[in-house]
Each structure stands twice: as C-alpha cells, then as structure tokens.
Amino acid sequence: MHTLLALEEKVGTVSETIADAAAAIQQSQSLVLVSGLTIFMLAVFLGIELIAKIPPTLHTPLMSGSNAISGITLVGAILASGTDHGGFATFLGFLAVVMATVNVVGGFLVTHRMLQKFKR
Amino acid sequence: MHTLLALEEKVGTVSETIADAAAAIQQSQSLVLVSGLTIFMLAVFLGIELIAKIPPTLHTPLMSGSNAISGITLVGAILASGTDHGGFATFLGFLAVVMATVNVVGGFLVTHRMLQKFKR
Amino acid sequence: MSPVWINLSYLVSAIFFILGLKGMTRPKTAVRGNLYGSLGMLIAVIATLLAAEVVSYVWIIVGVLVGGGIGTYFAITIKMEKMPEMVALFNGFGGAASVFVAGGDLWLRGALPPESMSTSVIFSTALAGIIGAVTLTGSLIAFGKLAEFRFIKKLKPLPGQQVINGALAMLLVALTAVMVNNPGSGWYWLIVLIALALGYLLTISIGGADMPVVIALLNSYSGLAAAATGFVLGNSVLIIAGSLVGASGLILTQVMCKAMNRSLPAVLFGSLGPAADGPSADEVYTNVKSTSADEVAMLMEVASSVVIVPGYGMAVAQAQHAVRDLTNMLRERDINVTFGIHPVAGRMPGHMNVLLAEADIPYDLLKEMDETNSEIEQTDICLVIGANDTVNPDARTNPNSPIAGMPIINADKAKTCVVIKRSLSPGFAGIPNPLFSADNALMLFGDGKQAVNDIIAAIKEG
C-alpha cells in the first residue's frame, strides 16, 4: 500500500507538472506568434526604408528580383512535400515546389540578365 | 496488484511525456534566442537605414533623443526591482530604476527643449 | 540539422535578402544585390532540405528539376520586351505556391491533435490562401493584358461589379471566421475558390493608365502571401523575405500612383466604363500629316536639340540599337540629344530604362519626365518612337478621357514633333491620340527599327 500511495502521489504531482508544461507550451506558442508579428513589423519597416530611395531606372529589375525573393515559399513547399505523411499533402507540396522553383530560378536569372545591361 | 501495475505503467509514460516536454521547452528556449537574434539583426539594419539620411543639423538632438530611448533598460529595472524575492535584486533594481529614469526623463525633456528651437 | 541551426541558417539567409534588396537600389551594386538574393535563397533551401521533417526527397527533386528547367528556359529565351508578361506570370506562380503550401499544411495538421490548430495558425492559413489566390488570378489576368491577348480584351467587367467585389470580400471574411472556429480543408478550398474569383474580378476591370499600379500591387501581394505562409509554418525567413517584398511592392505601388497621378483606392475601385463619351478616331484624325525619312533627316540636320521619347513600340520593334546609332550620329554633329523617359512607358515600371541600357545608351542622356517637360518648348524636334498613351495630350486636356490626369510628356509642345509608328492604331489604353493631328506633328509610318534606320541612311546621304 505504501508504494501504491507513493505512486499515486507521484502521479498526482506528475499530472500537475504536465498541466504546467502544457500551459507553458501553449504560452510559448502565443509568444511565437508575437515574435512573428514583431519580425513582420521590423521587416516591413526595413523594406520600406530600403526601397524608398530606388531610382526609376531600377524599377523593373527590382520588381523582378523581389518577385524572385517572394519565391521563398519554396521553403514551405519543400516542408510540405518532404513529409512522410504523403498523399494529398505531398501532391500539393510537389505542385508548390514546381511553381515556386519556376518563380525563384526564372526570377533571379532574368533579373541577372537585365542587370547585366546596366553594368558598364 | 493490477492497479499498481497500471499505475506504474502510467508513471512510465508520464515520465516520458515529461522528458518530451522538457526537451520541447529547452528547444523553445533556444528558439527564443534565435528569434531574439533575428529581431536584433532586423533592428540593427533598420536603425542603420533610418539614420543614414540624417542632416548634420539634427546630430545633437538625435544623440540626446536616442540616448533617451536607450533608457528602455527601465523596463528591465522595473522587472528586477518589482519581484518579491527582494533583497539584493530589489536593491540593484532600485538603483537601475533611478538611473534609467534620469536617462529617460532627462533625455526626452532636454531633446524636446532643443527641438523647440528648430520649429518655425 | 537541429531546429536551432536551421533557424540560424534562415537568419543568415534573411541577411542576404536584406543585403540583396539594398544592393538592388543602386545601379552599381544591383548585380551583386541580385546575387546576394539568390545566395540567400540557396542557403534557405539547403537548410530546409536538412530539416528533420523532410524525409522523402523524390518529389522535391523532381519538382525542383521541372520548375528549375521551366524557369531557366523562359528566363534565357524571353525577349526583353516580353519580360513584363513573364514577370507577371512568375508572380502568379508565387501566389499559387503559397496557396498550395498553406493547403498542404492544413491537411497535415488534420492528422495532428487539435492543439496544433491554434486560432492564429488557422487564420494565417486562410490569409495565405486568400492573398495567394488573388495574386494568382490577378497576375494571370495582368499577364494576359500585358501580352495583349485578344480574348482578355473581350472579357468585360460585369455590371455592378463593385457590389459583387464587395460581397465576395465580405463572404471571404465570413468564411474565414467559420474556418477559424471549425478548421477543415473543405472550408479552405472554398475560400481559395472565392479568392480566385475575386482576384479575377479585381484585375479585369482595371485598364489603361492604371495597370502599372496593379502590377506593382500584385508584386507586393506575392510577398504578403509568402509572409502569411510564414505565420502558418512559424517560419521566420518566410516572414522576413515575404514582408520585405510586400513592403517594397507597396512603395513601388505608391511611386506608380504618384507617377500616374492616381490614388490607390481610385485605381482599385475607380470608375470603370469605357469612357463612351471620348471622341472617335475618325473625329480626331482629321489633320494627320505623313512624312518621309528624308524629310525627317533634313529637319534633324538643322536642329540643335532633339528629345527622343521612346515607348512600348520601340521595344516591340527592337529598335533600341538603331536608336543608339542615331543618337551617336546626331551627337557627333553637335546636336544635343536627350531621352524623355515617361515613368510608365512600356509595360512595366522602368521598362524603357532596361531597354535603353541594353543598347548601351549612356545613363546621363536619360531624363525623367519633369525635366524633359521643363525644356520641351525650347526643343527643336521631339522624336516619338512607338510611344502613344504617354504622349497623349488628352490626358492633360480632356477630363473625360480614361487616362485623364495622368502626367504625360508634352511632345505636342515641342517646335516640331515627329511620331514613328506603324499606323494610327491606339496604344495600351485603346484611345485615339490628338497629338497625331496636331499642327506641329508629322507622322513617319513604319516599323520603328526600319524607320530609324531609314533616317540614319538619309542623314548619311544628305
């Protein structure tokens, strides 16, 4: 009985700890959101400051280059198509990989081609 | 005995879960560091871009104003002096609160006083 | 790699994206900036491939090979004047990728315990779907319009379209709320469908002088879609890269709005209707005087200043190298030659600059619109090559014109204005141009390249 009691007690504290941990995890999830928002805010301000000074000459290359950067979704596509759970997600991931790669590779290449002309 | 066994089993899985949770927490701690670094990086770039265009006229007010902003340590000071654990930490926190407040209040005020002159 | 290392790699990749964008703001550093950007992408992709979640590589490799092949092929073979279309198409692909990634993630979460479906994640998923889908159809329509496909021109906005758009937007908000409370792939795809329709409707009704604004806006959207996907996956590099692009697109949108003298709401929800009260081509073209290359050559020989105003037609005719030769020839004869670059000449912001740079025409001859306009009355000859809407005085004088209020290059105010184009057919906005029958205007009909070469030959002979 003694052992049983001790065990029950242990289970009790253990459950509490788990509850605590779960709460902490949930908390930290929300904090991940907040830090995501913080990062978003900073990047938006930074983007605005970076581009504010761009001369008209570079509008076209900037659009095509930044468009290539927005192909960063490729990272998400790889994550989606690379999981083992397969099926529909892999299919969607595959489509996304194809499209994002077109965007990335085509975008950077064509920008490079254009900018070559600006070099003297 | 049946209950005992079940309980022991429970404790077993429970400990595993706890270990998992602990690992997750540690992981998330490191990720907090990484997101801190990300925020730091973005803010540094942003600071550089923001200030790059400042005219010499505003060098003095900028220094005194940004100096006041660096008094944000006040937030940390409040956290340190407001805990219940008291003693040495409270004392350090109190000192920090005083100094940071001088920095903040004095800094913003004197900047305001200076900038008034720039208004037309 | 452990999550921490992966995230540190993402940090490095984000730094390269920032340096890349920064580099792209100056001609000297632009090439390097683009390389930095692609390096950042490479780092992010490699780090992701090494993530623990990624276990099967087959489809990734196939996808990258297929996508890379297509991208490379188009990037290398596309002609410079077609580039705007291609960029629009690529932009649409980016939006589509966000739709699929968010959808795939949602599907995977279906198998996980419900805690993984936090409100913010589901909300971000819906957002990624909406922005991505709007970007997709919007870009496809823009692509069609830029490529000047016939059938796109035939697609007319529905009557009461404003109301329909508003209703669809409300519906999207409502469905998002439903989905947040009741996460499921079904709702997601419904949302995506509606957003696809919205993207189509929003873009189909925008035309003429407003397209540059829309193109910049779609650029911004593709970034925002990526950022929303970043919130779905809790992935900082997606958030950073996406919002950098979103912000830069927003700034460009603003720049375009200013250049077109439009407000953003006016572009998005502005008056539609094909300006039925505009004069017809027959009314306008009563006094058109046609000229020959020889006559133009003679005019040039006695001129002391020439302003060349290039437009989309110069790109179509691939005339930029011929134009450079003409420029050099005139400058050798001590004639002052400058170029008047309208901010939306061509089919993409800054398009003319790229084309003229391609032909090695020195930067310092390229003047912005305002500068050109301030000197145009003292200019002997304004040579318009394949430009139309950007020199249409209706924008200045006719408040009912679809391009009313758009600043133009005042070619009609030069002492003599010579216009090179193949016919009297209209430009992108589809409206007649009173410049062509102005008293001081002479039309040199013909293909842009041929006409310029004819002028060169005539000057050599003369």
Next chain:
Amino acid sequence: MSPVWINLSYLVSAIFFILGLKGMTRPKTAVRGNLYGSLGMLIAVIATLLAAEVVSYVWIIVGVLVGGGIGTYFAITIKMEKMPEMVALFNGFGGAASVFVAGGDLWLRGALPPESMSTSVIFSTALAGIIGAVTLTGSLIAFGKLAEFRFIKKLKPLPGQQVINGALAMLLVALTAVMVNNPGSGWYWLIVLIALALGYLLTISIGGADMPVVIALLNSYSGLAAAATGFVLGNSVLIIAGSLVGASGLILTQVMCKAMNRSLPAVLFGSLGPAADGPSADEVYTNVKSTSADEVAMLMEVASSVVIVPGYGMAVAQAQHAVRDLTNMLRERDINVTFGIHPVAGRMPGHMNVLLAEADIPYDLLKEMDETNSEIEQTDICLVIGANDTVNPDARTNPNSPIAGMPIINADKAKTCVVIKRSLSPGFAGIPNPLFSADNALMLFGDGKQAVNDIIAAIKEG
C-alpha cells in the same frame, strides 16, 4: 496582463520607437519624433508595471520619482552650451542601469533551478555587464572632459596603455568563459569591475579632435548594453530599442570619423603622446595683430560678403543672439552673410546648429564646411567667433599636430580674418593656432557677446 498582451504592447512601443527615430531625421518632424519616442517608452513602462512578475511597487515608485525629479531638474535648468556634458552623463547612467539590471537578474536566477542558466543567457549577462560598465566609466570621463574639469586633464594615460587595454580585454573574454561554465554573481561583479577600468582607460587617452567620435561611440554602446540586457531577460522591446540606438550611434560614429578624417581603429587605439614636437605658443604667436570693434565695423561696412565661423566660445559667451542681430544688420545693408558650420564645432556633433537655431538664425544661411571652403577665397571677411581648433591651419599643414588630417574651415584663406576670443589661450585640443598670427588675421580680444555688441554699436554709429 498576460505575457501575450504585454508582448503585444511592447510591439506597439517598438513601433513608436521606430517612428520616433524616423521622425528625428527631419527638422520638420523631429519634435513629433521625440514625442513618439517618449510615448513608446510610456507604453513599455506601463505594460511592464502590469506584468505578473511585478508584485511590489514601493521601490519602483520611489525610484521613478527620484530619477524623474533629477532628470527633469537637469533637463530644464541646464544651459544649452552645457548640454553635451549632460547628455554624456545621462548616457553613463543608461550604461549603469544595464549593469544593475543584468546583475539583479543573475542574482534572481541563483534561486531558480539550474536550467534557467542557459549558456546564452549567462553570456548575454556578461555582455550586458561589460558593455554597460564600459559605457559608464567611458561616459563619466567624457563628461569630465567636456566639462573641462581640471583634474581630468591631469589624468594621463599610463605608459604601455595599449598593452594594458589588450590584457584587460583578454581577461574579460576569459572571465566570461569561466562565468558561462560556472555561473555566479561573484564572477559577474569581477567582470564589471574590470570593464569599468577598461572603460576608463579607453577614454582617458583620447583627446582633441577625436572626442566627437568617442561621444558618438558611447551613444552606440548604451544602446548595445540595453540590447544585451534584452537578451538576458528575453525581452523584445529592449532588444529592438537597444539595437536601434546601437545602430544609429554606429552610423553617427562613422559620420564623425569621416568628418574628422579618422578611422575608427585609429581613434580607439591611435597614437597617444601629447605631440611633444609641436611648436610652443611663444614660437607661434610672433605676429599677432590686435584690432578694435571700430576697425572691424569699418571693414564690414565696405565688405560685400561675410562668413561667420562660430565655435564653442560662442556658446560659452551666449553670443548667439548678438550674432543674430549683427547678421540681420549686415543683411539689411546688402552684405551677403553666411555661417560656416564645422561638423565638430562646439562639444557635440551638430552643437552649433542647435545654438544658432535657438537664436532664430535662418537655416539657409548655415553652410556646411565644404561649401564654405569652396567659397572662402572670394570672401571679404571671415569672422571667427570663439572657434579655435576647427579653424587651426596646423591640421592641414603640420603632420605632427595632434589634430593633423582633421578637415578645417580655411578661415586663413579669406581676404581678411577677424577672430573674436578672450585671449590667446588654446581650444579643446590644447594646442596653439598659427591662424592668430597670420598676415591677414586680426584679433579682437574680448568676451564673444560683448565684442559682437561692440561691433554692432560701431556700425550703427559709423
């Protein structure tokens, strides 16, 4: 408030800091920018007060009242020419606060389970201590130098100081490593002590033309210390605000280095030694010609262009209002008056601009150094008021001078140069100035304000 809401408030506060800094870069928006900054601070402080961790308010309230009182008192009563000292002192306080916060946090962690002592947290703690302590003593010394305390001037760098500094820096690295492996408050305070010594030694040896760089650098440090504290506490608003300030200080440092024609390493580890081979005052001042207000007035009456070069002495004499009156008077007589502003005139970057703005002297009369120098040879009278080092031609001609290489305003190249100061005593850098015995130079000895008023009176009479 729950942590999420607090962090959202911090986000809002960070936005205000960004808008604030952005505003401070343009004269028109600077006042608003400063208000935004203080609003951001208010939000951050209130959110923190509502945090669950904060349970006892007594010491906080007392601390805020005491600190706020002191800050307000000084901010309101300080004279404009003393402001540089005060900003330096405040800066030091910021550094000290970081030291105490990091120390307090470490002490609190001592009571928690060892997991809370992650490597990165301890490392950040050490970093906050080091940067904060260097900022503290560095700023105190800068304060003393700017206030020109006697005893600070007497403090001489130790022989072989470079080596000592290097050794201390190494020691700090080693102790940080020890502390990371073996967290404890003892190690922390040892590190702080050594860093205090390092801050003292680094700053005490820097003088003359290099002080502006150091002041900007210390400004940057105070931000970096706050950012390090942010890593200790895992607090994003500290990281953001701190690194914004750190970055802006870094940019200013670079600007100052450029203005002084110095490289940052040269400033920090540069040649010390009081340039013993410079000429003595007696050697230099052989040909000093003294003048009177009447004579200056007569010169002014026939001049067509006057450049006024203000320096720290104008601030000390509070002469800026008199200078404005003189300016207005001369301009009424159709004499072209401009001001030549040296970037480091006064005791803080941009100090002169603040003083002249205080006296309502129009912006557009204020010219930067380069512009003034390009026109100085056509200038009839260069009126130097309380400037010394910034018009010392030794910087241009004597490579052994402690200010060698610093760009100066070439007052000696004007047709006539009139210098107002009280005596032949040196400026901040403590060296004689050959300008004062140049052939075209006239000295008007006296207090700046009095002398300018005398000139005004003489012109009125004449």
